Amino acid sequence: MDEWEEGTTTTTSNNGSLWASGEGSFGGDRAGRGKGFRSGGGFKSFSSAGIDENGNEDKGSSWNSDEGGFRGRGRGRGGGRGFGGRGFRNEGGRDGDGDGGGFVGGLGGRGGRGGFRPGGGDGGREGGGGGYRGKDEEVFSRGSNECGEGDHENAGPKVTYVPPALSEDESSIFAHYESGINFDKYDDILVDVSGHDPPKAIMTFEEAALCESLNRNVSKSGYKKPTPVQKHGIPIISAGRDLMACAQTGSGKTAAFLLPILQRLMADGVAASQFSEVQEPEVIVVAPTRELINQIYMEARKFAHGTCVRPVVVYGGISTGYTIREVLKGCNVLCGTPGRLLDIIGRGKIGLSKVRYLVLDEADRMLDMGFEPDMRKLVSSPGMPPKEDRQTLMFSATYPEDIQRLAADFLKTDYLFLAVGVVGGACSDVEQVVVQVTKFSKRDQLLEVLKTTGTERTMVFVETKRQADFIATFLCQEKVPTTSIHGDREQREREQALGDFRSGKCPVLVATSVAARGLDIKDVQHVVNFDLPNNIDEYVHRIGRTGRCGNTGKAVCFFDPEADGNLARSLVKVLSGAQQEVPKWLEEVAFNAHGTIGFNPGGRVFASTDSRKGGSFQNDRTTSQPAAALGVAGDDDEWE
Numbered sequence: 193m194d195e196w197e198e199g200t201t202t203t204t205s206n207n208g209s210l211w212a213s214g215e216g217s218f219g220g221d222r223a224g225r226g227k228g229f230r231s232g233g234g235f236k237s238f239s240s241a242g243i244d245e246n247g248n249e250d251k252g253s254s255w256n257s258d259e260g261g262f263r264g265r266g267r268g269r270g271g272g273r274g275f276g277g278r279g280f281r282n283e284g285g286r287d288g289d290g291d292g293g294g295f296v297g298g299l300g301g302r303g304g305r306g307g308f309r310p311g312g313g314d315g316g317r318e319g320g321g322g323g324y325r326g327k328d329e330e331v332f333s334r335g336s337n338e339c340g341e342g343d344h345e346n347a348g349p350k351v352t353y354v355p356p357a358l359s360e361d362e363s364s365i366f367a368h369y370e371s372g373i374n375f376d377k378y379d380d381i382l383v384d385v386s387g388h389d390p391p392k393a394i395m396t397f398e399e400a401a402l403c404e405s406l407n408r409n410v411s412k413s414g415y416k417k418p419t420p421v422q423k424h425g426i427p428i429i430s431a432g433r434d435l436m437a438c439a440q441t442g443s444g445k446t447a448a449f450l451l452p453i454l455q456r457l458m459a460d461g462v463a464a465s466q467f468s469e470v471q472e473p474e475v476i477v478v479a480p481t482r483e484l485i486n487q488i489y490m491e492a493r494k495f496a497h498g499t500c501v502r503p504v505v506v507y508g509g510i511s512t513g514y515t516i517r518e519v520l521k522g523c524n525v526l527c528g529t530p531g532r533l534l535d536i537i538g539r540g541k542i543g544l545s546k547v548r549y550l551v552l553d554e555a556d557r558m559l560d561m562g563f564e565p566d567m568r569k570l571v572s573s574p575g576m577p578p579k580e581d582r583q584t585l586m587f588s589a590t591y592p593e594d595i596q597r598l599a600a601d602f603l604k605t606d607y608l609f610l611a612v613g614v615v616g617g618a619c620s621d622v623e624q625v626v627v628q629v630t631k632f633s634k635r636d637q638l639l640e641v642l643k644t645t646g647t648e649r650t651m652v653f654v655e656t657k658r659q660a661d662f663i664a665t666f667l668c669q670e671k672v673p674t675t676s677i678h679g680d681r682e683q684r685e686r687e688q689a690l691g692d693f694r695s696g697k698c699p700v701l702v703a704t705s706v707a708a709r710g711l712d713i714k715d716v717q718h719v720v721n722f723d724l725p726n727n728i729d730e731y732v733h734r735i736g737r738t739g740r741c742g743n744t745g746k747a748v749c750f751f752d753p754e755a756d757g758n759l760a761r762s763l764v765k766v767l768s769g770a771q772q773e774v775p776k777w778l779e780e781v782a783f784n785a786h787g788t789i790g791f792n793p794g795g796r797v798f799a800s801t802d803s804r805k806g807g808s809f810q811n812d813r814t815t816s817q818p819a820a821a822l823g824v825a826g827d828d829d830e831w832e
């Protein structure tokens with residue numbers, strides 16, 4: 193065995209998930225350890241057994257066992273053990289040191305007050321187990337890096353999770369949802385391509401002259417005509433140009449880069465080889481979250497179906513040994529989150545000298561303070577061709593001007609900037625409603641909203657991981673079938689949560705910003721911003737989980753003037769930019785908060801176009817600080 197081989201690898205199936213199982217359900221309330229979410233270890237949506245360090249089922253000590261709460265129970269003394277016995281992120285004490293060892297919990301320990309205690313008050317009866325302690329009580333300590341677990345492979349217990357095998361069935365590979373009534377309206381959106389000598393746009397997929405198998409796969413995917421970002425992006429990439437592309441959420445950016453890249457590889461007869469100890473991919477795609485990179489991989493796999501080109505995905509939270517075995521089966525298109533990607537490269541299993549394309553999806557996120565160091569590390573890794581010798585492609589729906597300037601470091605000087613609509617603008621197919629709330633009224637107002645959404649898929653965004661558990665618990669107690677996704681959940685749980693949401697088993701998904709970008713889930717009709725994010729770009733991405741591919745959607749935003757005043761002005765701007773009604777009271781809040789039209793929260797500069805033209809929204813320019821100084825990811829998020 194190589195050093196990366198793990199002793200045991202267990203393939204697990206995602207079964208046994210019940211959002212309200214008899215075994216305690218969310219915020220389990222067992223054995224008189226307190227009531228409801230005031231104790232009992234927080235959100236607990238699963239009834240399946242855990243996996244111990246060796247990949248074995250571990251009924252007695254896992255996060256979901258009787259003894260161990262997901263984050264430790266609000267019970268007395270130390271005892272039991274957590275998942276691997278160590279804090280997953282070395283943050284013992286944050287989420288569940290003590291009794292029962294929460295998955296994230298620290299080393300045993302005792303004391304503290306257990307239970308889930310919203311907003312202070314008395315803790316779980318006997319204390320001792322950590323658990324959630326309410327927003328007012330503590331500020332989460334951060335891990336060493338915003339990126340979270342996926343990026344620091346040595347930071348926690350050995351991960352043994354292996355995702356379930358993918359179906360080879362064509363109906364599953366090519367499953368898709370229909371484009372909506374507004375798909376043709378994409379053609380009315382203004383497109384601006386700046387830079388020297390851009391190639392002519394295509395109007396049809398035929399003009400893209402895709403090879404036969406790729407063409408067949410495009411048809412099987414239900415694509416009849418290209419979206420604007422595809423019409424312009426495909427010929428730009430095919431012409432060998434570097435590209436920074438901006439187009440609204442849900443408008444087909446993924447295919448805009450995958451199709452021309454795959455076309456080139458197929459035309460050149462690139463074929464995966466499993467006889468090489470070191471794999472040398474032609475393409476590297478990076479994205480900020482596990483779920484998103486997995487989705488991009490699934491798209492690549494779909495378009496490459498039946499050809500010799502082999503995409504592979506690598507991300508944190510799954511067994512490294514498994515991941516490397518997958519890579520060594522042959523790898524042309526390597527999709528990864530930055531941490532796991534750098535880890536695998538560092539292990540010498542990936543050679544970079546053949547890289548022709550480097551793609552940064554959600555590029556503004558990949559270059560903000562959370563990931564920029566990793567991106568610089570990636571491009572300066574041994575063997576990686578310099579930017580002059582590779583094609584670098586960046587895609588997002590938002591590009592703050594400061595990030596654009598930084599991005600230029602990674603691109604050739606003659607890169608093209610493609611803007612479909614207003615850079616950073618919200619998708620106009622999403623109806624946006626802003627509701628004035630107080631922090632005390634939010635939960636009731638959420639219930640009111642959910643009464644109107646019924647069984648339609650709804651994503652509820654909150655700001656912190658514990659808030660996600662808290663709200664999910666609350667909704668389940670109110671008999672709303674809910675699941676949650678955030679960075680403190682195990683990968684299996686995250687996948688299970690998304691699966692339950694996709695299937696409609698849990699039509700409500702409570703999420704942190706980890707699910708804000710890129711996720712393309714069928715039939716998400718509603719997004720609720722229960723907590724507003726601290727920057728407007730995040731808002732634009734969050735509401736973009738609905739209203740995709742010409743379909744319509746609705747986003748309700750809870751606005752608490754006490755807490756959200758800073759966002760008022762940019763929210764007004766986004767609403768009016770998307771021809772949405774701006775409530776009078778919000779305009780007043782925006783004016784009162786900042787007095788002038790010149791305010792821009794956080795000092796960000798929202799570019800409406802290529803920053804090389806000098807940018808616009810100049811009125812907003814109060815300061816222009818480097819992204820790292822702006823706290824772009826300064827909230828309690830948990831990226832890969």
Ligand SMILES: Nc1ncnc2c1ncn2[C@@H]1O[C@H](COP(=O)(O)OP(=O)(O)OP(=O)(O)O)[C@@H](O)[C@H]1O
Pocket residue numbers: 368369371414415416417418419422439440441442443444445446447588589709710711712736740741
């Ligand atoms: N030309 C097309 N015809 C029909 N469907 C398409 C076409 N292009 C893309 N789609 C579908 O539209 C959906 C949204 O595409 P995609 O996820 O690439 O959007 P995006 O622009 O990357 O969004 P985000 O900004 O949220 O990441 C996907 O389901 C995709 O398969």
